[in-house]
Amino acid sequence: MSQQFTPNNPLPQEAKVPAEMAVFSPQVEAEIDGHLAKYPPDRKRSAILPLMFIVQRERGGYLDPPGVAYLADRLGVRITDIWEVATFYSMINTEPVGKYHLQICKTLSCKILGANKVTAQCMERLGIKPGETTADGLFSISEVECLGSCGTAPMMQIGFDYYENLTTEKVDEIIEKCRSGQLGNGVR
Amino acid sequence: MFIGAIGCEPLQLRRVNLENSASLEVYRSNGGYEALNKVLTSMSPDDVIAEVKKSALRGRGGAGFPTGMKWSFVPKDSPKPKYVVCNADESEPGTFKDRYLMERDPHMLIEGMLIAAYALGSHVTYCYTRGEYRYLIEIMDRAIAEARAAGLVGENISGSNFSCEVYTHSGAGAYICGEETALLNSLEGLRGHPRMKPPFPAIAGLYGCPTVVNNVETLTAVPDIIKMGGEAYQKLGTEKSGGTKVWSVSGHVNRPGVYELPMGYDDMEKFIMEDCGGIRDGKKLKAVIPGGSSVYIMPASDILGKDVKMDYEGLVAAGSMVGSGGFIVMDETVDIFESTKNLIEFYKHESCGWCTPCREGTDWLVKIFKRIARGEGRPEDAQLILDLCDNIEGKSFCPLGDAAAWPIQSAIKKFPDDFKRHLMPIVETETATV
Amino acid sequence: MSTELVKVTINGQEFQVEKGSRLIDVCREKGNDIPSFCYYSDLALQASCRMCLVRIEKMPKLQTSCTITCTDGMIVTTRSEEIEKAQRAMVEFLLANHPLDCPVCDRGGECELQEMAFDWGGLEERFTERKNYAPEKYLSPMVANDPQRCILCKRCTRVCDEWMGEDAIEAGGRGANTVIGTYGGWLNCSQCGNCIEVCPTGTLLDATYRHQARPWEQSQTISTCTYCSDGCEMSLGSRAGELMRIVARDRYVNGHNGEFLCIKGRFGHPFVNHEERLRTPLIRYKKGGKLIPATWDEAIRFTATKLDAVAEKYGASAIGVVGSPRITNESLYALHKFATEVVGTDNYTATDAFSLQPFFDNLAGPLATHRDIRHAKTILLIGGEPEELQPFTGKQIRQAVRNGGAQLLIVNSVPIRLKQQAAKFLHVRRGTEEAVVLAIANQAHNKLAAQKAGVEEIELIELRRALTGTEGDLVIMFGGELGPEAQAVVGQLPHTFSRESRRVLLHPLPLYNNSVGAHDIGLMRGHMSATEMLGAAGDAVRAMYVAGSFLPEHSAQQGLSKLDFLVVQELFETETTAHADVVLPAASWAESDGTFTNNDGLVQRVRQSIPPVHQSRQDWVITSQLAKELGVDFGFQMSASAVFKEIAERVPAYEGLRYPLLKDESKPVQAKHTIAEKNDLSRELESMRARVEAMAETAEKIMGTPEVGHELFKPGTLTGKVPQFHLLAAGNPEPPTVAISPLYQITIDGGLQRRSEAVAAGD
Ligand SMILES: Cc1cc2nc3c(=O)[nH]c(=O)nc-3n(C[C@H](O)[C@H](O)[C@H](O)COP(=O)(O)O)c2cc1C
Ligand code: SF4
């Protein structure tokens, strides 16, 4: 090919960088270093998704402006590069979500085995619709696409945890346990 | 949920039901890492590739490309580093086999990746796993640490002069990142858009270096191929597609699960009706999507009594494809219009937005399906839908566009009545335009 | 690319074409129209619009011709029922969610999607669903955005990245929700507006021209930019004597800059019709008195009398004549002729920031054109900051590196942004660029140079190795940091480095649109520099005739008040006119005919877009009238082409040139500068060595990378008339809402507009 592209080195930040930058504990920094060590030193950007998960875990569930500023700085990319990547991937939150994020699979196998009932039960118990968060900030509901649990349908994911072979009773039980703090929110 | 082999000795699923199957100890005491040892002590990289070629192993990610041939495309003399990337993005609706392979037997994947790396002269391998499978990444990380402690990953593996790293990498929710070039973009920290081919990843993949991307199940087949020899592996299956295949089965069957079958298993009816325990609640079989959502839907009439052979050629002959091997079984209660709507919504959600036909086409189709579902269907909609599918198919940048079109085209063709009902709510009697 | 020819059959016709050439280009060259949106020459391939489909024998499916390179025996069909259906389908898809608001869209009439819809659109609208909606907004004071109209060809994000190296605008979201934008929705960049230019639809729009005029109401005049020395070709859109906008869209103009312009070129024009433009000649009858409007006849007569008197009293050389590097060659020539033939003084000059005369006197190789820069193998940049001062050169350097694999070597005391693209960056101490030039000229000085510049000796050795290792073109560029001796040395470098396999090209980086022309015309050969002239005011120089104004760099202008008489031709009142006895309103470049010579040595046409505003006159016209009043008829017959004809007769580098030869901007004409023999520079080198030896070794290095726009946004006499530049210079504050132009919401010091009704009134 006649064209030859070299990666564009990061330039000084051009979009408005949030004034504040997130600060993390040494443990979190070490975790981040561990991810960065997997990639060639001049390819730090590769770690963007793993780091986004960490930042969103540490910053209340989403990439807040200081978290975004941190990512751009740590990876040596521009703030807009963080935005373009974050908005592409459905698991990266650019807006706050509830502490317990109920992600109900709505794709075919789950659908024909009762995903609608699961969603309806969650909606009724929590009084919110998919895409919404309860006023206390405890729960959000989302309908998501196939999570690889078709054999154990219907299912939902809370944080990273799978809850499979769901029934309305099971849903009630899970929600109750979340309310009372007996269940972790699956965010790791 | 069932997990095991039918019609053959379990190969890939040999250990899955053992206690503590994910541990190095159990893996080793059941023949684990013997193949790696064999490779390191007595085989040249070319020997390995030759053996894989003989095995007639075809990629299990969906495209079914012969694996040995793919490996032989990697330029030996390239001064650049080479990479092996395992595609564990498994996001195809109806597919969950890779999940259980990794959950129950992570060392088999590590061994497969190491052997591939040895064959291709690679010293760094990545396992790109979909972000939702976080617990699998944790299992893999633990297994990698165990293997490293045992000298099986890292510098001078098992005292040989072959060194190789195995790293996990997490996706973050994007079906398109299962497409190998989109996966590489994502692994480089970019948006998961597919790349132009050529150049193929074997020539310029990760970081512009020669790269082989293989599905989990493809890589986990490699240790057995080395151990039993390519020929013996091939003989388990058919001439053109060797070995066994792991199928995921979901939907209205009594026994959903992960089934290992020999390639060329006869026949599909027996498989569904007997092996999977038949249809739930004594209902009738209506349709099967045999290869993950992206393949043609098959009506019961194309399966029952038709001796459909379960391999690449057999399914094509029966009007569908092996794809990723995700069986979605639907009984008579399912409205195929609704199931098709569900799938097109999936494709719209997952279209990366790069190319015109897929981005705009899926958006438009979803709008039409939603309108029809609201009861505002028009007789001419069927023609419009088919024409839009035709305008997407073969014109999109990557196969996702085709994958969105095929289920719809086949659904309208095979289940015209389910569509007619929605399109002609008022004039029931008129003949369909389909 | 190899020059091997291969046989390609297109629609049944056989052609021999270069192997590896791009199929879409070949088809178009051979007269087979192929529609496309995302394909853009010399940008990364995208292949996403899927418009350019063709059928190639032996290949499955239709293929995108933008991604296919020609191979032998290829058989291509570009027209068939199947292809037409596919292409019509793509247009239909693109129009599905596209709003039907062409009548209120600024791009209406010059929109590629609109045109494509005429050619490829369906008769019947099959999309009857609700269109996706997103509100219009502003991305910056310069860029307006209507996301609904976007077809995601991503030309904008690619030019931002590949041309500008800024990557400020990107695609976010996924699938049908993909949008072009930035983090936080506010665009902080150099505001070049190239994203607007390459946008085929009305998605990105010139915010300064929002809803001002329709394209077809304007007459398009092809001209050359009046800002920096790169000389971008542009099209001036005017309506009823008003300059409306400037574009470089290839449907109007095809200059060496393609569709590239920078913020100044694109947005810096509203000074032309600004209310503060001088309206009539002004005379200050008494020192300390007021400037009073006068008629042209009176002003010319008054000026002539005064100049006559000074010449009578103090001699001709007491009259200084000062030109401006902004005005045309014709005007500069008239001034030069006025000085030498009417007044008879050697005290003439131009108000340039620095003189390049020693460079041109020693010029031993061709000047590099911007095309040469794009295809260079090695680029050595000494001093300067092209990304701010000559943005088109900056773009060419970036593309040479990114798309052409060139190696860029930078010697600079400031870590300029281009260093990101550099293979080698020699970060020298402030003011020690000359030390490196000394070492390049003679490696015996490596040690001394390294010590003074604060770099390692090995870096200088490697620099030389990079220069001598180049196969292909080596371009050497330099900025204003180099003194006269160093300039002479650089001018002679081709003698040192040229080889059979290596062409050495030179590229000076002066600051103004006609700096090179001022040298060519001879105005920089006068006995005094602009600074010296100011120093001599009231002393050796008693009267001055100035076209334009002095620059802040030329030290204090109080000296001017000591003059017996000062006449100034200007567009606006300036510090210089404050001392003037007569001020004559001059026409801007948009109101003038003539030529500029850019830093490639390209002689480019300037064409009158609108008649001179108010009573202003073109500079050369004023000078000729003054000459006539003083008894000399220049014989220009009021035609710029007559002036240029005389230039071509008298200036050797312009020999044989005529306006008709400069007619086609797509075939630029380079002046033939004399190539100097190998000169003996031992004296220059000796004095440079002495200077370098005297350099201090204590200076701290400048560490911070300069901010984007620190030069580009500076409100000068001209750009200062554009309110948006003040907003940018104040840090481009984000307005409270992006639904309304920031101009109406924010004061120029970055504060919030207090009157809320301004916001409510909308834009
Ligand atoms: C839209 C799309 C999604 C895909 N998703 C997956 C996937 O989730 N897992 C996978 O292994 N291959 C997937 N593939 C196939 C890969 O592109 C590629 O063919 C495969 O990883 C190659 O490995 P194999 O040769 O071992 O099959 C997908 C392809 C497309 C077009
Ligand atoms: S077909 Fe086009 S829009 Fe769809 S996923 Fe592939 S590249 Fe993206």
Ligand code: FES
């Ligand atoms: S021009 Fe070829 S796909 Fe857009």
